[in-house]
Structures are given as structure tokens and as C-alpha cells.
Amino acid sequence: MLIKKPADIPYSEVTDHKLYVNRRDFIRAAAGVAAAGAGVVSISETLFAAGQPAPHGRKLDGVKKSPLSLAPEQEKANTWDQITSYNNYYEFGTDKDSPSLVANKLKTEPWSVQVEGECAKKGNYSLDDILKGVALEERIYRHRCVEAWSMVIPWVGFPISELIKKAEPTAKAKFIEFTTLVDYATMPGVRQPVLRWPYVEGLRLDEAMHPLAILAVGLYGEVLPKQNGAPLRLVVPWKYGFKGAKSIVRIRFTDRQPMNSWQESAPQEYGFYSNVNPNVDHPRWSQASERRIGEFFKRKTLMFNGYADQVQGLYAGLDLKRNY
Numbered sequence: 001m002l003i004k005k006p007a008d009i010p011y012s013e014v015t016d017h018k019l020y021v022n023r024r025d026f027i028r029a030a031a032g033v034a035a036a037g038a039g040v041v042s043i044s045e046t047l048f049a050a051g052q053p054a055p056h057g058r059k060l061d062g063v064k065k066s067p068l069s070l071a072p073e074q075e076k077a078n079t080w081d082q083i084t085s086y087n088n089y090y091e092f093g094t095d096k097d098s099p100s101l102v103a104n105k106l107k108t109e110p111w112s113v114q115v116e117g118e119c120a121k122k123g124n125y126s127l128d129d130i131l132k133g134v135a136l137e138e139r140i141y142r143h144r145c146v147e148a149w150s151m152v153i154p155w156v157g158f159p160i161s162e163l164i165k166k167a168e169p170t171a172k173a174k175f176i177e178f179t180t181l182v183d184y185a186t187m188p189g190v191r192q193p194v195l196r197w198p199y200v201e202g203l204r205l206d207e208a209m210h211p212l213a214i215l216a217v218g219l220y221g222e223v224l225p226k227q228n229g230a231p232l233r234l235v236v237p238w239k240y241g242f243k244g245a246k247s248i249v250r251i252r253f254t255d256r257q258p259m260n261s262w263q264e265s266a267p268q269e270y271g272f273y274s275n276v277n278p279n280v281d282h283p284r285w286s287q288a289s290e291r292r293i294g295e296f297f298k299r300k301t302l303m304f305n306g307y308a309d310q311v312q313g314l315y316a317g318l319d320l321k322r323n324y
């Protein structure tokens with residue numbers, strides 16, 4: 001398997017935040033369906049013409065409402081079907097509907113997360129270990145993709161701060177890095193060199209300690225669907241969606257700012273902070289407005305995605321144009 005380094009990827013391949021793969025071949029291969037003969041439209045192609053909302057899963061017990069959740073009169077949540085059929089999860093393909101069509105192969109049980117680096121409680125923890133004693137909360141958050149679309153998503157999760165405290169970071173720990181799953185057997189997208197796999201994201205430790213930053217395990221009160229990053233994914237609502245690493249398998253505390261996947265692949269377009277900021281355009285498009293999935297007219301994008309009052313203190317004295 002030849003894996004191209006990001007430097008070898010022609011710029012044209014990343015220009016649309018996606019790789020141009022032959023969609024029909026991709027989905028056929030991913031779904032394990034034999035290629036149809038020339039000119040023959042297979043049933044599978046008709047079936048796979050659009051995203052498939054996730055089947056409903058197990059209900060999560062004891063989920064509490066959180067005061068940090070958006071109130072229904074503030075924002076209307078997107079539907080289960082919208083949230084589970086329009087996804088970015090490039091390990092399952094770069095089209096918005098690909099993850100919903102092929103992520104069902106992802107094996108999420110058993111699941112464990114390696115905790116390492118600058119912390120006292122290093123180790124390999126099962127998802128049950130991680131959730132032991134943790135109170136799950138519903139957090140209805142705005143979600144703003146760097147591609148200028150948005151949704152409102154009722155996550156179920158818990159503050160990352162709870163996991164960080166249990167891990168007991170050392171005094172040297174200033175950043176936290178999240179690494180996500182790469183599985184060649186179930187993830188057809190990792191054969192495409194669109195990013196260097198695994199997908200990696202990072203936060204400053206004080207950002208990760210903020211009460212709004214959560215690890216999500218559910219959606220609409222049910223177990224997180226695979227296309228949304230089951231069984232454990234990051235959600236940082238004041239940052240662009242790509243900070244929300246899916247299907248996390250490793251958490252590392254470090255003294256140095258981690259290199260995140262999108263910055264590595266296109267540093268002229270994506271930075272480390274990636275705070276939602278309508279005043280700093282992407283080099284190829286404006287970030288001043290966004291299309292809410294399900295709506296026709298564009299909305300104005302809000303500073304820090306509407307969470308400025310809560311989070312701007314984290315960035316006092318930081319030049320947000322330089323540190324995008």
C-alpha cells in the first residue's frame with residue numbers, strides 16, 4: 001500500500017476539501033457489490049443514490065439536560081435523518097452521503113482508548129472504564145463546518161475535563177492530542193491519500209478544560225451512529241467542525257502544540273485554532289455566512305459560533321487573524 005505524503009498530493013486534490021474519487025466505483029467497492037456491466041444500472045446504484053439515515057439504536061440511560069445546551073426557542077435542532085445522512089468522515093469517503101452508506105461496517109465493540117504522554121494515569125482504557133462514574137448530558141450545540149454549512153445537533157456526552165482530571169496530567173502538559181481509528185478492512189477512504197491517516201486533532205489544555213468542550217457518545221438520547229463518529233468523538237462547538245475528531249482511539253498529553261491533520265495537509269488554509277470567525281475568510285471562500293442544512297436562505301455566521309461570551313476569555317491577547 002503506497003501512502004502519499006501530503007507534500008506529494010497535487011494541490012488540486014485538496015482544493016475542494018475533498019478528493020475526487022469515482023463515486024459509483026467507490027460505493028460499489030465499499031458496499032461489496034460487484035461492478036455492474038457497462039450500461040447496466042444495478043439495483044444497488046439506485047438504492048445508494050442518496051444518504052441513508054442511521055437506524056435507531058440503543059437508548060442511553062440517565063441522560064440529564066444541561067444548562068449549557070441551546071434552548072429550543074434559541075435554535076431548532078436538525079433532524080435525526082439530516083444529522084445521520086450528511087456527514088464528513090473521510091475514512092468512509094469524501095461525499096456527504098458516503099459515511100451513511102458504508103460506515104455500518106465499523107466495529108465499535110469492544111472499544112478502547114490509549115491514554116498516554118504527560119499524565120500520571122497512562123493506560124489502555126475500555127469505553128466502560130471511561131464512562132464509569134460519568135454523568136451523561138444532552139448538549140444541543142450549533143455545529144459549523146469550515147465548508148460554510150451548519151446544523152444544530154443534540155449530542156449526548158460529558159465534559160472532556162472529567163477525563164482529563166482522571167488522567168492526572170503533569171505540569172508539563174499544555175496540549176491534548178486526539179488520534180482516530182484507521183482500519184483498512186472497514187474504511188475504504190483510508191486508501192485515498194486525501195489526508196495522512198490517522199486523522200489527528202489537538203486542543204490547548206485550557207481549551208479542552210472548558211465546560212463546553214465535550215466527548216460525545218450519543219445523539220438524540222441514543223448511542224452515537226457510526227457515521228457521526230461512534231463510539232466516542234470530540235465536540236468543540238466554538239470551533240470549525242473538523243476539530244471534532246471521530247472514533248477516537250488515542251489521547252495524548254503533550255508540552256508541544258500538536259500538528260492537526262487539516263493544518264498538515266493545507267497549512268495555508270487551516271490552522272491549529274480553527275475558531276469559528278466570520279471576520280477571517282478561508283482563502284477560497286467567505287466565512288461571513290453559512291447555510292443551515294434544511295434552510296434555503298443563508299445565515300450570518302456568529303463569532304465563536306455564538307459562544308463568544310463563554311469562550312473569548314481563552315483568547316485574550318491572541319491575534320485571531322494570525323492564529324486562525
Ligand SMILES: Nc1nc2c(c(=O)[nH]1)N[C@H]1C(S)=C(S)[C@@H](COP(=O)(O)O)O[C@H]1N2
Pocket residue numbers: 086087088089090091143144145146180181199227228229240241242243244245246247
Ligand atoms: N476521523 C474523522 N473525524 C472527523 C472528520 C473526518 O473526516 N474524520 N471530519 C470532520 C469534519 S470536517 C466535520 S464537519 C465533522 C462532521 O461531524 P458530523 O458528521 O457528526 O456532523 O467531523 C469531523 N471529524
Ligand SMILES: [Mo]
Pocket residue numbers: 088144145146147240241242
Ligand atoms: Mo467540516
